[in-house]
Amino acid sequence: MRTGPAGRAAWVALLVVLYLFLLAPIIVVFVVSFDDATFLRFPPEGFTLDAYRQVFANDDFRSAIQVSAVTASVTALLAVVTGVPAALALSRVPFRGREAMESAFLSPLLVPNIVLGLALLVLFAPIPLTDTYTGLILAHLGITIPYVVRTVCASLAGADPRAEEAARTLGADTFTVARRIILPTVLPGVVSGGVIAFLLSFDETVISLFVSGQNVTPLPVAVLQYVEYRSDPAVAALSVCLVVLSVVAVVFVERSLGLRRSLRSG
Numbered sequence: 001m002r003t004g005p006a007g008r009a010a011w012v013a014l015l016v017v018l019y020l021f022l023l024a025p026i027i028v029v030f031v032v033s034f035d036d037a038t039f040l041r042f043p044p045e046g047f048t049l050d051a052y053r054q055v056f057a058n059d060d061f062r063s064a065i066q067v068s069a070v071t072a073s074v075t076a077l078l079a080v081v082t083g084v085p086a087a088l089a090l091s092r093v094p095f096r097g098r099e100a101m102e103s104a105f106l107s108p109l110l111v112p113n114i115v116l117g118l119a120l121l122v123l124f125a126p127i128p129l130t131d132t133y134t135g136l137i138l139a140h141l142g143i144t145i146p147y148v149v150r151t152v153c154a155s156l157a158g159a160d161p162r163a164e165e166a167a168r169t170l171g172a173d174t175f176t177v178a179r180r181i182i183l184p185t186v187l188p189g190v191v192s193g194g195v196i197a198f199l200l201s202f203d204e205t206v207i208s209l210f211v212s213g214q215n216v217t218p219l220p221v222a223v224l225q226y227v228e229y230r231s232d233p234a235v236a237a238l239s240v241c242l243v244v245l246s247v248v249a250v251v252f253v254e255r256s257l258g259l260r261r262s263l264r265s266g
Contacts, residue, residue, distance in 0.1 A: 026243060033236035040231050051233035052241075061238065064222035071133060071218060072201035075140040079197040082141070083148025084190055088182070090149070091156040106146045116142060117210035124211055131213025139211045140201040147200065148193030155189030195249050203242065 028042055033051050035044030055061055083105075089095075090102050108116065120139045121130065129135030205220035212221050219242075227235055 029236045029239050029243075033233050033240045035233045035236075038232055040233065040236065051237035054232075054234040055238045055241065058234070060217075060222050060226070061219070064217050064219040067133075067136075067216055068202050068219040071136050071140065072198045074133075075137050075144055075201040076194045076198040078137065078141055079144040079148045080190055080194045083145045083193060084152055084186065086145070087149045087152035087156065087186075087189075091153050102149075105149050108142045109146050113143070113204075113206040117207040120207065121210040130211050131215050133216055135211050136208065136216055136218065139207050140204055143204065143207065144197035144200050147196045148190070151189040151193035151196070152186050153189075155186045192253050195253050199246055199249060202245075 032040055032042055032044060034047050034049070035041065036046030036048040036050065037044070086105055090098060090105070117139075120135075120142075124130045124135045124139075127135075129138065202218075203220060204218075205224070208218045208221050209224070212218055217225075223235065223238065
């Protein structure tokens with residue numbers, strides 16, 4: 001159905017309003033982060049970069065950033081190491097119970113994080129794995145592996161398995177097929193899944209609240225503890241930094257590998 005200039009203009013206006021509505025909280029936080037007040041207010045009445053200096057001068061924030069960076073990096077690596085073979089098996093190896101296995105890998109996406117957090121607390125407390133890097137990483141693996149499996153499966157779904165069969169017919173061994181055929185095919189999904197796993201682990205709040213403690217405190221938990229007693233532009237500045245981190249990671253993947261292509265299923 002064709003629309004005239006008025007219809008197209010109305011459609012564009014509707015899209016602009018929708019995007020402004022979705023981005024309004026981020027815009028407000030961005031503007032507030034430059035305010036010179038000692039409390040959160042909008043609209044701001046001054047301009048300063050002191051809030052950003054406070055973020056990096058705060059010992060608790062620096063320690064929490066280190067904890068989150070280490071946890072997210074290890075979690076992303078282990079999620080890729082675990083998720084890629086699982087995705088290859090689910091996509092290329094026919095076996096009994098494959099659908100049940102695929103459901104098991106994707107089931108954490110259907111369970112609320114607060115339920116997972118409570119279950120992990122009950123499981124980790126007696127061992128003990130709470131308030132440790134190991135417990136935090138294991139907890140985050142449960143919610144990040146499904147994304148790696150999904151992105152790699154999506155990459156494999158768009159590949160032609162006959163290319164692998166042809167390579168084997170021409171005498172290529174399993175390692176050569178994996179290196180020359182499978183790896184280039186799944187690389188966009190692997191990188192995309194790894195980036196998503198890193199961002200999810202870095203920003204995870206609910207599960208981290210249950211399994212972290214005084215010795216190992218990730219950044220989202222440290223922010224919650226900070227705003228419990230204070231409310232100043234430093235929180236907004238930190239939020240802006242996290243948003244920028246996420247945007248840079250997504251743009252990097254999109255520009256280098258094509259995020260939409262890697263997430264597109266066959």
